[in-house]
Amino acid sequence: MNDIGKLVACLSMVVDHWTRQHIRYGWGVVLGRLAFPLFAYFVACGVSRTRNARLYVVRLLVLGLVTEPISRFVYGMHSLNVCFTLAAGAALLAVESRKLNLPWLLLSPCALFSDYGASGVLVVWLLGHSRISLAILVLIVSTGMHPYLVIGYAFAASFIATIRTFPSGPRLLPWWVFYSVYPVQFLFVTLI
Numbered sequence: 001m002n003d004i005g006k007l008v009a010c011l012s013m014v015v016d017h018w019t020r021q022h023i024r025y026g027w028g029v030v031l032g033r034l035a036f037p038l039f040a041y042f043v044a045c046g047v048s049r050t051r052n053a054r055l056y057v058v059r060l061l062v063l064g065l066v067t068e069p070i071s072r073f074v075y076g077m078h079s080l081n082v083c084f085t086l087a088a089g090a091a092l093l094a095v096e097s098r099k100l101n102l103p104w105l106l107l108s109p110c111a112l113f114s115d116y117g118a119s120g121v122l123v124v125w126l127l128g129h130s131r132i133s134l135a136i137l138v139l140i141v142s143t144g145m146h147p148y149l150v151i152g153y154a155f156a157a158s159f160i161a162t163i164r165t166f167p168s169g170p171r172l173l174p175w176w177v178f179y180s181v182y183p184v185q186f187l188f189v190t191l192i
Helices: 002-022 027-032 037-049 055-073 082-096 100-111 117-128 134-143 145-164 177-190
Strands: none
Touching: 002 027, 002 037, 002 055, 002 145, 027 145, 037 055, 037 082, 037 117, 037 134, 037 145, 055 082, 055 100, 055 177, 082 100, 082 117, 100 117, 100 177, 117 134, 134 145
C-alpha cells in the first residue's frame, strides 16, 4: 500500500505543478494539495523504518541540490525546493529518535528558506507522531485559507488516515523510482 500511496503523491505533484504552470488555479491545485502531506507522511515513515538515517537524509539533500537549479529555472522559485524541507523534517525526527546526532539539527535553518518553510518541517514532525489533523491544520493556516487548499488538504488527511490502516506490503517499485519523479516532472511540466 505504501508504494500506491507514493504513486498517488507523485501523480498529485505532477498535476499540481502542471496546473500552476499552465492554468494557475482549478481542480488540479486541489489534487495537488495531496502531494506535500503525503510526501511528508512517507518521509516520517521512512525515518522510523530506515536502518541508516544518515543515508536517508543525505539522499533527500542530494535530490534537493540536484533539482534546485532546475526548479529555479522552470518555476522562477526564490526559495529552496521542498526537498530541503523534507530533509530538515527527517533530520529532526531522526535526532529525536536517536538515529542521528544533534549536529544534524543544523539543517533546520535551511527550512526557513525553503518551500513550506518551518511549518513544513513541523508537518513532517507531527505526521511522525501520528498527529494528522494537527499537521493539516498547520498547513491550512500557514498557506492561507483558500478554498482549493482547504479541500485539497482535507483529502490529504483522509488519504493518510486510510493508508495508515493497511499493512505496508511488498515494494512494487525500487526506491530510486520515487526519487527520480521529482526531477523528471520538471521536463513534463515544461514540455507539455
